Amino acid sequence: KRIAVLISGRGSNMRAIIAACMDPDFPGEVVLVIANRPDAGGLEMARRHGIAAHAIDQKAYESREAHERAVLDVLEAAQPDVICLAGYMRLLTDDFVRRFEGRMINIHPSLLPLFPGLDTHARALAAGMRIHGCTVHYVTERMDEGPIIAQAAIAVEPGDTAEMLAERLLRAEHRLYPHALRMVLNGEVRMVNGQAAHRRRAQ
Ligand code: GRF
Numbered sequence: 109k110r111i112a113v114l115i116s117g118r119g120s121n122m123r124a125i126i127a128a129c130m131d132p133d134f135p136g137e138v139v140l141v142i143a144n145r146p147d148a149g150g151l152e153m154a155r156r157h158g159i160a161a162h163a164i165d166q167k168a169y170e171s172r173e174a175h176e177r178a179v180l181d182v183l184e185a186a187q188p189d190v191i192c193l194a195g196y197m198r199l200l201t202d203d204f205v206r207r208f209e210g211r212m213i214n215i216h217p218s219l220l221p222l223f224p225g226l227d228t229h230a231r232a233l234a235a236g237m238r239i240h241g242c243t244v245h246y247v248t249e250r251m252d253e254g255p256i257i258a259q260a261a262i263a264v265e266p267g268d269t270a271e272m273l274a275e276r277l278l279r280a281e282h283r284l285y286p287h288a289l290r291m292v293l294n295g296e297v298r299m300v301n302g303q304a305a306h307r308r309r310a311q
Pocket residue numbers: 115116117118119120121122194195196215216217242278281
């Protein structure tokens with residue numbers, strides 16, 4: 109299966125996905141990386157792996173729609189089966205989201221539905237959470253609210269700062285995202301009537 113990854117920055121989750129795809133048993137390969145900023149560090153890394161990596165600079169377009177159309181053209185040419193948002197910090201229009209419904213997934217650094225949006229680590233600490241985590245979910249029109257595919261939790265340790273928590277959680281993200289992507293590619297989870305339908309494993 110063909111995977112496209114959309115990034116905005118360092119792309120460490122993208123790198124984890126690319127690394128997972130190197131396993132011959134992994135049911136997909138990354139065929140395309142797109143960044144909405146030309147300085148996204150992940151682009152260079154993808155190119156080193158021989159993956160087509162495009163910077164489609166949002167500043168070069170007069171509107172969100174025009175930028176998205178350019179992204180869409182490149183995406184559709186690559187015919188991805190699944191699109192992974194990995195730190196893609198730009199809101200997508202409803203049209204774009206609907207077009208790829210059930211085929212576009214995102215990783216969010218909290219245990220959704222807790223803490224959608226930004227600053228999740230500081231907010232988890234401020235709330236006195238003793239666990240924190242990350243969620244891979246289908247992308248729907250409502251930000252950070254799509255049906256949940258998989259989650260991983262970590263313990264909040266005494267003395268943790270938001271930075272320490274972010275760093276520890278990132279390692280869990282790097283394990284979770286490839287795992288969740290594999291579930292989607294294998295059909296272990298599908299989006300049915302706006303919900304995630306998980307296949308029960310054989311006993
Ligand atoms: C991750 O924490 C991810 O959960 C969030 O943005 C960050 C992206 O990091 N959506 P990277 O670009 O994958 O390193």
